[in-house]
Amino acid sequence: MIKLFSYSLIAVCVVVLSAVMAVSFGAANISSGDVLSVIFNLFGGETHVSDIKQRIILELRFPRFILAFLTGAGLSLAGAVLQTVTRNPLADPYLFGIASGASFGAVLVIASIGGSAGWAAGQMSITTGAFIGAAFSVFIVLSLAGRGVQIERMLLAGVAASFMFSAGTSLVLYASDPEAAASLLFWTLGSFTRANWDNLFVPSVVIIGCLILFLGYSRALKAVLAGDETAKTLGVNVTRLRMGMLLLSSLLTATLVANTGGIGFVGLMIPHIVRRLLHRHQQYVLLACVMFGGVFMVWVDVLARSLVANNELPIGVITAAIGSVFFLFVLRKRSWIDS
Amino acid sequence: MWTLKPSWLSLVKASTLMLALLSVSGISQAQSESGAQRIIALAPHAVELVYMLGAGDRIVGTTEYADYPEAAKNIPRIGGYSGIQIERVLELKPDLIIAWKGGNKDQDIEQMQALGLPVYLSITKKLDDIPKEMLSLGNKLGLVEKAQKAALAFNQTLAKLRRDSQHKSKVSVFYQLWSEPLRAMAAGSWINELITGCGGVNVFDDASLDYPQVSIETVLLAKPQVILIPSQHGNKIEAGDKWAPWPEIPAVKNKQIHFINGDIVHRFSGRILQGMQAVCDVLDEARAIHTVKNRSQHD
Numbered sequence: 001m002i003k004l005f006s007y008s009l010i011a012v013c014v015v016v017l018s019a020v021m022a023v024s025f026g027a028a029n030i031s032s033g034d035v036l037s038v039i040f041n042l043f044g045g046e047t048h049v050s051d052i053k054q055r056i057i058l059e060l061r062f063p064r065f066i067l068a069f070l071t072g073a074g075l076s077l078a079g080a081v082l083q084t085v086t087r088n089p090l091a092d093p094y095l096f097g098i099a100s101g102a103s104f105g106a107v108l109v110i111a112s113i114g115g116s117a118g119w120a121a122g123q124m125s126i127t128t129g130a131f132i133g134a135a136f137s138v139f140i141v142l143s144l145a146g147r148g149v150q151i152e153r154m155l156l157a158g159v160a161a162s163f164m165f166s167a168g169t170s171l172v173l174y175a176s177d178p179e180a181a182a183s184l185l186f187w188t189l190g191s192f193t194r195a196n197w198d199n200l201f202v203p204s205v206v207i208i209g210c211l212i213l214f215l216g217y218s219r220a221l222k223a224v225l226a227g228d229e230t231a232k233t234l235g236v237n238v239t240r241l242r243m244g245m246l247l248l249s250s251l252l253t254a255t256l257v258a259n260t261g262g263i264g265f266v267g268l269m270i271p272h273i274v275r276r277l278l279h280r281h282q283q284y285v286l287l288a289c290v291m292f293g294g295v296f297m298v299w300v301d302v303l304a305r306s307l308v309a310n311n312e313l314p315i316g317v318i319t320a321a322i323g324s325v326f327f328l329f330v331l332r333k334r335s336w337i338d339s
Numbered sequence: 340m341w342t343l344k345p346s347w348l349s350l351v352k353a354s355t356l357m358l359a360l361l362s363v364s365g366i367s368q369a370q371s372e373s374g375a376q377r378i379i380a381l382a383p384h385a386v387e388l389v390y391m392l393g394a395g396d397r398i399v400g401t402t403e404y405a406d407y408p409e410a411a412k413n414i415p416r417i418g419g420y421s422g423i424q425i426e427r428v429l430e431l432k433p434d435l436i437i438a439w440k441g442g443n444k445d446q447d448i449e450q451m452q453a454l455g456l457p458v459y460l461s462i463t464k465k466l467d468d469i470p471k472e473m474l475s476l477g478n479k480l481g482l483v484e485k486a487q488k489a490a491l492a493f494n495q496t497l498a499k500l501r502r503d504s505q506h507k508s509k510v511s512v513f514y515q516l517w518s519e520p521l522r523a524m525a526a527g528s529w530i531n532e533l534i535t536g537c538g539g540v541n542v543f544d545d546a547s548l549d550y551p552q553v554s555i556e557t558v559l560l561a562k563p564q565v566i567l568i569p570s571q572h573g574n575k576i577e578a579g580d581k582w583a584p585w586p587e588i589p590a591v592k593n594k595q596i597h598f599i600n601g602d603i604v605h606r607f608s609g610r611i612l613q614g615m616q617a618v619c620d621v622l623d624e625a626r627a628i629h630t631v632k633n634r635s636q637h638d
Contacts, residue, residue, distance in 0.1 A: 026556055028556055028559070052559065052587050060556050061556075174421055177404075177420060181420075183519050183520070186520045186552075191520065193520065193555075308547060309546070310547065310553060310557060311546060311548055312520070312554055313552075
């Protein structure tokens, strides 16, 4: 118990430290001290930090930090749950064509608005379009999953849906002019540049709500991990649980993809790493995924902002590049046995 | 160079050969009426230049977005951003293809060259390349005299614009090439040349990439006095709205967010000087506001 307490303390410290450090990284010369001073100022303290720096910290960098954290946390959470309910180590939030469905929705909206012309005005409708695309994809996959939601059928349907939507996206991309195509490509690679306080509300609510529900069902999830039959004898309605968890994961992923674009590999990688790190404390996988995934994404965003001067790199590229190398390293270190 | 070709290419080949021989032997102006008669212009600026030289009616094919002058809209389209239909090119039996290095796909250009088609490469990177382009096109079209006049006029106007702005105070400019992602233009682009030519300073001229992706934060720090946003293909970009919450930027505070016609400033045709004039006017306006402010502060 003391061990658990100290672990949580460490986790909270890492998150807070990451927040202060990540927010102090960026083009403007802002120190960690400035960040702390601005935070204390919010609670009535005094600050010597200039107005413009305060606005940069509060209106640009903090929302971005939170969006990055939420995205990492949410995708990891969805990945962990999906890997559990499908008992498939390759399951990840993008498996069911959610990302390609969302991309297709966004691409259609952008193309019909006309290039990046209406982006500023049409921000809301792009998110909506992405969400509808993702939901449509999930609907296709689930309706093909057959009675009792058979895992194999569902996975294959997911792959098929994914290819179908990608084809649609490619076609729209091909037909649109270079400016729209560049915007779309940028969108599909993921970015946190659009973070602001207004568009943080929905993702926060969805992630917190899903986390609470997942935690509530964690006993049932554990039973499913032991096999459908075992779970049934333990009194778990496997079909309903699986369907419910899938829908929640889809909601989670669709919300995040709609706000940040396609950021792959996080949902696949983080749960695996977390499970290895936790060892005998598997009951904390979900919470650890939130912490680890969130902090990972925050630092990926710091890299994206600072690797090339006066330039920002797409998030998806960095997650995949760093993630795959790190993942290979972990895999190599010890022979992989699904824990 | 002239390898054996299928017979259906013979006509094309013959005309190409003739053209090649003519240009090698150095055609005089008297002979020049025999310049290229069936032109395929694979870029909007190439179409504009050919029209400007008075040979627009000789264009038999072009690409999408070649919309100036008005008459150009009636030219058959044989390709676009996604590529050129080489079969249509062959069908049209051109005696001159003006391809755009960097705009058309390299693959398409190479294929046309491999087929022995008379490809002329338009390579324009700087403003000074445009009059050169006029001269070489004039040569190809047999309109040397006209081209010389046009090139001279271009050079004179350009020199005048540069001279007029030479001693004016510098104005810092953020050129918002794209709004999502937010992209600027670095040094080395012709847009940079337009800005510096008008006595402006591109705030991102030290970026390491040609089209750096910037953020609201970097623009905030750069504090541009003017934000220039190109509109393209008739779409009025509402991208200026995103700056409204940031009066810390002088351009926002002084309402110096200006839209310029992207179809003009992004094309290497004679019209680019109209675009440059527009940029210079905008910078003058910003300068005036700045001087008035400075003066009132002084008082």
